[in-house]
Amino acid sequence: MPKVSVIIPTYNRAHYITQALESVFAQTFRDFEVVVVDDGSTDNTKEALSTYMESIRYIRQENRGEAAARNSGIRASTGEWVAFLDSDDMWEPQTLETLIEASRVNPDAGLIAMRARAIRSDGSRTNRTFGKKKVDLSFTTKSLLWGESGAIMMPMVRRHLFEKVGGFDESIPSAADCDMWLRLSFHTRMVGVPEPLLLCRIHGENVSGDRSLNARMWIRILEKFSAEHPEFVRSHPWFFRRAMGKESIRLGRELLALSSGNAATLREARCYLLRSIATFPFFLRAYVYLLWSYIFPESYERWRKWERSRRV
Numbered sequence: 001m002p003k004v005s006v007i008i009p010t011y012n013r014a015h016y017i018t019q020a021l022e023s024v025f026a027q028t029f030r031d032f033e034v035v036v037v038d039d040g041s042t043d044n045t046k047e048a049l050s051t052y053m054e055s056i057r058y059i060r061q062e063n064r065g066e067a068a069a070r071n072s073g074i075r076a077s078t079g080e081w082v083a084f085l086d087s088d089d090m091w092e093p094q095t096l097e098t099l100i101e102a103s104r105v106n107p108d109a110g111l112i113a114m115r116a117r118a119i120r121s122d123g124s125r126t127n128r129t130f131g132k133k134k135v136d137l138s139f140t141t142k143s144l145l146w147g148e149s150g151a152i153m154m155p156m157v158r159r160h161l162f163e164k165v166g167g168f169d170e171s172i173p174s175a176a177d178c179d180m181w182l183r184l185s186f187h188t189r190m191v192g193v194p195e196p197l198l199l200c201r202i203h204g205e206n207v208s209g210d211r212s213l214n215a216r217m218w219i220r221i222l223e224k225f226s227a228e229h230p231e232f233v234r235s236h237p238w239f240f241r242r243a244m245g246k247e248s249i250r251l252g253r254e255l256l257a258l259s260s261g262n263a264a265t266l267r268e269a270r271c272y273l274l275r276s277i278a279t280f281p282f283f284l285r286a287y288v289y290l291l292w293s294y295i296f297p298e299s300y301e302r303w304r305k306w307e308r309s310r311r312v
Helices: 014-025 066-076 095-105 141-151 159-165 176-184 211-228 230-235 237-258 263-279 284-295 297-309
Strands: 004-010 032-039 057-061 081-084 109-119 125-130 153-158 189-201
Touching (some): 004 014, 004 066, 004 095, 066 081, 066 176, 159 176, 176 211, 211 237, 230 237, 237 297, 263 284, 284 297
Parallel strands (some): 004 032, 004 081
């Protein structure tokens, strides 16, 4: 039984996945297995993996989404810990060693997160880093609702916890990982390490992802959270209402960027911005976006396209 099961879900990433695998096999910590879940790729992913087949456990399934691919990988894993890596990203050589050492120092923690460094599509590094920046490197339910769920970068999680809370919610096509971290926060202590150990590739495909879908799914996650943990919502209304207000702004903003003269989309954008103000009236930007939607909505769409182009 290996100490760590490294799970790599992939879909049409033949041009990147070998780099992800090479970064795993370059780890200074060696007690691991690798499970690659091919979620119905239509490119030459299997051919790209051909030279690795003796070193990995390869699972191919029909295309069902990243949450389903991760669940398949968890079911096939045997390690005490499960570590996730997206197939277009990479690890620093000391990643697993650092995470395992953090688990030794924090024996009661069931989730160990890391920070990330942005790399370009060609693999060259940038100075941009992501993740938890506070001195306190622990995560709580309240801090996740406050906005730190995105700071949990492809963590290492004790495998038995997935058996306890169930797998990733396959009905959520986007942000299912954030939903999982929220659920786990009720069952284990979660900590992070300060080093940017994940090399997160920024390229056209992930930058142009469906941000409106992600915002919709976050609203669904929060509605599910409220139904499953009403006592927490009653005890911490400020945290929950702020989170719901924030995601309503985000969806309203993304719909505004997509409206392009479509009256129905523009009305929906305004509805979510008004919902944000009604839920949590302390975000100034909600009022700014709402005013923008009435004065000159087309200019916001152009601004967003320019702003996104700078991230590639």
